[in-house]
Amino acid sequence: MHTDPQPQPVLIRDTSLRDGLQSIARTVPTEVKRAWLRGLHGAGLRAVEVGSFVPPRLLPQLADTAELVAFARTLPGLDVTVLVPNLKGAERALESGAHTMVLPLSASRAHSLANLRKPPEEVVRELGAIRAARDSAGSPCVIEAGISTAFGCTLQGPVPIEAVLALVQAVLDLGIDRVALADTVGYADPAAVARVFEAVRRVAGDRLAGAHFHDTRGLGAANAYAAWSVGVRAFDGCVGGIGGCPHAPGASGNVATEDLAYLFASMGVPTGLDFDALIALRAEIAGWLEGEPLHGAIWRAGLPKTMRPHAAA
Amino acid sequence: MHTDPQPQPVLIRDTSLRDGLQSIARTVPTEVKRAWLRGLHGAGLRAVEVGSFVPPRLLPQLADTAELVAFARTLPGLDVTVLVPNLKGAERALESGAHTMVLPLSASRAHSLANLRKPPEEVVRELGAIRAARDSAGSPCVIEAGISTAFGCTLQGPVPIEAVLALVQAVLDLGIDRVALADTVGYADPAAVARVFEAVRRVAGDRLAGAHFHDTRGLGAANAYAAWSVGVRAFDGCVGGIGGCPHAPGASGNVATEDLAYLFASMGVPTGLDFDALIALRAEIAGWLEGEPLHGAIWRAGLPKTMRPHAAA
Numbered sequence: 001m002h003t004d005p006q007p008q009p010v011l012i013r014d015t016s017l018r019d020g021l022q023s024i025a026r027t028v029p030t031e032v033k034r035a036w037l038r039g040l041h042g043a044g045l046r047a048v049e050v051g052s053f054v055p056p057r058l059l060p061q062l063a064d065t066a067e068l069v070a071f072a073r074t075l076p077g078l079d080v081t082v083l084v085p086n087l088k089g090a091e092r093a094l095e096s097g098a099h100t101m102v103l104p105l106s107a108s109r110a111h112s113l114a115n116l117r118k119p120p121e122e123v124v125r126e127l128g129a130i131r132a133a134r135d136s137a138g139s140p141c142v143i144e145a146g147i148s149t150a151f152g153c154t155l156q157g158p159v160p161i162e163a164v165l166a167l168v169q170a171v172l173d174l175g176i177d178r179v180a181l182a183d184t185v186g187y188a189d190p191a192a193v194a195r196v197f198e199a200v201r202r203v204a205g206d207r208l209a210g211a212h213f214h215d216t217r218g219l220g221a222a223n224a225y226a227a228w229s230v231g232v233r234a235f236d237g238c239v240g241g242i243g244g245c246p247h248a249p250g251a252s253g254n255v256a257t258e259d260l261a262y263l264f265a266s267m268g269v270p271t272g273l274d275f276d277a278l279i280a281l282r283a284e285i286a287g288w289l290e291g292e293p294l295h296g297a298i299w300r301a302g303l304p305k306t307m308r309p310h311a312a313a
Numbered sequence: 314m315h316t317d318p319q320p321q322p323v324l325i326r327d328t329s330l331r332d333g334l335q336s337i338a339r340t341v342p343t344e345v346k347r348a349w350l351r352g353l354h355g356a357g358l359r360a361v362e363v364g365s366f367v368p369p370r371l372l373p374q375l376a377d378t379a380e381l382v383a384f385a386r387t388l389p390g391l392d393v394t395v396l397v398p399n400l401k402g403a404e405r406a407l408e409s410g411a412h413t414m415v416l417p418l419s420a421s422r423a424h425s426l427a428n429l430r431k432p433p434e435e436v437v438r439e440l441g442a443i444r445a446a447r448d449s450a451g452s453p454c455v456i457e458a459g460i461s462t463a464f465g466c467t468l469q470g471p472v473p474i475e476a477v478l479a480l481v482q483a484v485l486d487l488g489i490d491r492v493a494l495a496d497t498v499g500y501a502d503p504a505a506v507a508r509v510f511e512a513v514r515r516v517a518g519d520r521l522a523g524a525h526f527h528d529t530r531g532l533g534a535a536n537a538y539a540a541w542s543v544g545v546r547a548f549d550g551c552v553g554g555i556g557g558c559p560h561a562p563g564a565s566g567n568v569a570t571e572d573l574a575y576l577f578a579s580m581g582v583p584t585g586l587d588f589d590a591l592i593a594l595r596a597e598i599a600g601w602l603e604g605e606p607l608h609g610a611i612w613r614a615g616l617p618k619t620m621r622p623h624a625a626a
Contacts, residue, residue: 152617152619154617154618157618157619158619185617186614186617187617187619189576189579189580190535190538190542190576190580191579191580191581192579192580215610216614217575217579217610217611217614217617218534218572218575218609218610218611219534219575219576219579219610221531221532221534221535222503222534222535222537222538222576224535225503225535225538225539226538229503229542252610252613252614259531262530262531262532263502263503263532263535266502266504266505266530266532267502267503267504267505268504296531297528297530297531297532297565298530298531300565301499301529301530301565304465304467304498304499304500304530305467305470306465306470306471306500
């Protein structure tokens with residue numbers, strides 16, 4: 001439907017193997033995760049967060065992250081991303097050969113203390129040590145700072161835009177490669193999204209990378225559109241919308257990768273994703289996670305007839 | 314979260330008693346519909362589409378529309394709206410004392426022929442006769458032309474913007490009070506919404522009234538935000554997201570009134586709606602329509618803590 005001659009493509013990164021699985025108690029066998037990864041790659045995903053280098057006793061579901069990185073690196077053209085909570089995790093990420101590591105920093109002080117057991121300024125210092133470790137290892141690994149609770153926090157309440165901007169500036173001052181903003185708890189609204197991303201872009205320029213939205217309150221697609229409308233071109237999602245907070249029963253989790261694929265395809269924006277392959281993978285995941293609720297919207301009604309046979313490519 | 318000092322309010326019109334119930338086979342007793350209407354009014358709705366003046370043999374569910382108009386007129390400050398398919402329906406609407414009548418016109422020729430059994434130009438002529446009947450009756454009833462399939466059609470496929478603009482111009486030439494655009498089949502995307510509403514505003518100015526979205530593919534809130542971002546300030550919704558097309562199993566229907574209330578409240582835009590009362594009414598409707606699927610997103614997770622205790626007012 002879009003009339004622009006050549007809209008700029010959008011990069012969708014799937015985080016179902018990390019943000020999705022970390023909130024689900026069961027441990028998915030590594031062999032199944034490999035099939036999951038093959039499914040994502042086959043559906044056209046070229047950026048996948050495959051796990052997290054946290055201590056296995058905290059998240060046994062993600063204990064096989066190094067193995068998954070090794071496998072993911074065999075899939076052509078895939079940016080293999082991992083989450084790291086601290087320097088120790090970053091060292092493991094560097095050893096693993098991951099292409100990108102994401103370090104979360106909370107704009108909410110209360111969330112930072114609860115989640116990372118450190119105030120934000122201490123996490124910033126740790127990020128400096130991570131950068132130094134990456135550089136002295138001569139590694140090409142890209143470091144992304146993920147500013148979490150950028151749109152509000154269940155513990156602290158409102159998060160002022162000044163706190164977000166201060167954290168972004170601190171991270172940029174360290175020479176970190178890129179910055180993303182996350183609506184960790186599903187409090188973002190599209191007006192705030194447009195406002196905060198625009199303000200961060202003024203500070204970060206091209207180092208503002210992406211957006212990470214949850215669909216907790218049905219605004220995932222609206223927030224993605226709002227971010228896109230102010231120039232954001234990279235988005236995290238989870239196939240099947242998994243990743244709901246275990247403390248909010250009935251709440252859905254991350255915005256579904258297939259819903260993002262549909263949103264952008266509906267506007268004529270290329271994502272490189274194969275819609276039917278995503279829906280097929282969603283069905284496989286439903287089997288692998290039997291009993292866990294999946295979410296998302298487009299899987300029910302499917303593509304409009306007007307979008308066939310081009311699918312969401 | 315919004316920082317504008319006094320954002321302009323948005324008017325949400327609930328159409329659950331018309332667009333919601335017309336797609337559900339069972340007939341809801343008039344006494345229940347009165348309780349439904351009281352619930353809507355109590356939740357702050359000041360515009361409600363209470364029914365449709367179609368032949369009762371076609372839609373027996375809506376055969377009590379005249380009774381409902383009479384009751385709705387007793388609720389203070391309520392704009393009582395009905396849908397009319399033709400001149401005969403309009404005459405019944407004028408007799409009933411409804412404040413507003415909506416006549417649907419399809420921008421898709423194929424949809425017009427299938428749904429109204431007339432091509433669009435014949436519906437335009439009928440609208441002229443309706444305006445003459447209203448004027449000669451000396452009635453203050455407002456006539457709204459609802460341009461359906463404005464964003465695509467299941468029968469015809471793509472609907473060119475030129476067809477929408479031509480129909481809008483024809484309707485304006487008749488001196489019709491206002492025009493609204495409807496995504497009848499859930500094909501709209503936010504970029505198209507912004508583009509088409511902007512183009513129609515250039516033609517219709519302040520006579521462009523509102524937007525009617527379905528949430529068939531999860532873009533209801535994104536489309537409402539896109540329309541709002543280009544200046545639209547009136548939106549249709551259905552409590553509980555009812556109104557799914559009976560020919561698309563699993564597809565949800567109209568965008569949920571409570572989801573619209575949350576969307577705008579999250580941006581600090583006043584709607585006058587009481588969020589808790591809407592959620593309570595949704596639960597009552599679930600009982601009245603036992604066995605019918607309800608939809609919508611916000612009812613699951615509820616308002617963010619940051620929005621308490623102000624609710625969605």
